[in-house]
Amino acid sequence: MEKKTILVTGAGGQLGSEIGVLSKRYPQFDFVFVDKEEMPLDQPEKIGPFIAGVRPAWCISCGAYTAVDKAETEKDLAFIINADAAGAIAAACKAAGARLIHISTDYVFPGDSATPLKEDDPTGPINVYGASKLKGEQLAVQNNPETVIIRTAWVYSEFGHNFVKTMIRLMKEKPSLTVIDDQVGSPTYAADLAGVILQIITAARWVPGIYHYSNEGRISWYEFALAIKEIVGSTCPIQPIPTSQYPTPAKRPHYSLLDKSRIKATYGVRVSDWKESLKTCIARLSI
Numbered sequence: 027m028e029k030k031t032i033l034v035t036g037a038g039g040q041l042g043s044e045i046g047v048l049s050k051r052y053p054q055f056d057f058v059f060v061d062k063e064e065m066p067l068d069q070p071e072k073i074g075p076f077i078a079g080v081r082p083a084w085c086i087s088c089g090a091y092t093a094v095d096k097a098e099t100e101k102d103l104a105f106i107i108n109a110d111a112a113g114a115i116a117a118a119c120k121a122a123g124a125r126l127i128h129i130s131t132d133y134v135f136p137g138d139s140a141t142p143l144k145e146d147d148p149t150g151p152i153n154v155y156g157a158s159k160l161k162g163e164q165l166a167v168q169n170n171p172e173t174v175i176i177r178t179a180w181v182y183s184e185f186g187h188n189f190v191k192t193m194i195r196l197m198k199e200k201p202s203l204t205v206i207d208d209q210v211g212s213p214t215y216a217a218d219l220a221g222v223i224l225q226i227i228t229a230a231r232w233v234p235g236i237y238h239y240s241n242e243g244r245i246s247w248y249e250f251a252l253a254i255k256e257i258v259g260s261t262c263p264i265q266p267i268p269t270s271q272y273p274t275p276a277k278r279p280h281y282s283l284l285d286k287s288r289i290k291a292t293y294g295v296r297v298s299d300w301k302e303s304l305k306t307c308i309a310r311l312s313i
């Protein structure tokens with residue numbers, strides 16, 4: 027029997043790379059991994075013909091413009107990649123009969139909630155990146171109502187650039203560090219999210235809609251940094267600071283905690299504790 031194809035965009039990014047690792051455990055599928063060279067998301071007109079040529083059964087859309095601060099001055103490009111390209115991928119998947127899993131973010135919310143964010147809570151992005159990702163969600167659903175959207179937050183992995191790797195480096199380089207203590211959320215180990223995506227693809231039923239996923243727990247960036255310090259055994263002093271002492275071009279949401287009830291109930295997803303996943307990632311980094 028012919029193997030079904032899973033197309034993965036953003037192959038060289040954090041999530042795309044973790045799906046690459048995981049793909050070895052799914053020999054029943056043909057994985058096609060693409061990045062800028064094969065499927066440039068800043069040229070959405072090329073997406074339709076490319077996907078029609080690959081004829082995937084599923085597409086995992088991890089490719090995105092993720093430079094949150096730079097997006098404030100590259101608004102057009104952020105919207106082309108995160109919105110127009112997402113819409114084009116959805117339309118092309120519909121035409122090809124492919125099921126689409128599109129990855130989005132807690133940045134579609136304003137971050138002023140006091141309780142874990144549910145999928146139907148009112149959106150209201152506070153920066154360009156968040157606005158471009160929200161538009162991408164809307165175009166994806168409009169062009170392909172069968173789309174599964176997974177909103178995630180605070181993603182890290184042994185691949186690419188992220189908070190965990192930056193902290194480990196800075197703890198070696200600097201005499202002391204300051205880290206924001208008034209933004210809370212739960213981190214997401216990209217390897218765990220990759221597993222959830224494959225779980226959805228291999229599930230008995232496909233239930234379109236928006237789902238929230240991160241690891242379990244509630245911490246600030248400061249607490250995240252302390253945990254990294256403890257696991258790597260660093261002695262670098264770390265002080266908590268408010269966001270006001272760390273100005274950035276793009277505003278960040280103060281509250282990023284996602285309610286995972288829907289993905290647990292619909293797909294039976296088991297959500298790992300954030301610290302256990304952090305330990306796993308750091309152990310893999312040290313290999």
Ligand SMILES: NC(=O)c1ccc[n+]([C@@H]2O[C@H](COP(=O)([O-])OP(=O)(O)OC[C@H]3O[C@@H](n4cnc5c(N)ncnc54)[C@H](OP(=O)(O)O)[C@@H]3O)[C@@H](O)[C@H]2O)c1
Pocket residue numbers: 035036037038039040041042061062063065066067068087088089090091092107129130131132159177178179180181182186187
């Ligand atoms: N990182 C987070 O904390 C976070 C939080 C919430 C949601 N998300 C979402 O999760 C998804 C995966 O994020 P990630 O952390 O894996 O991102 P990432 O590491 O930044 O990877 C993004 C990928 O997209 C590719 N890409 C960028 N511009 C492109 C273009 N013009 N054409 C084709 N490919 C392009 C990148 O290629 P190059 O490396 O060559 O540029 C890279 O492979 C994204 O949808 C992101 O919005 C991320």
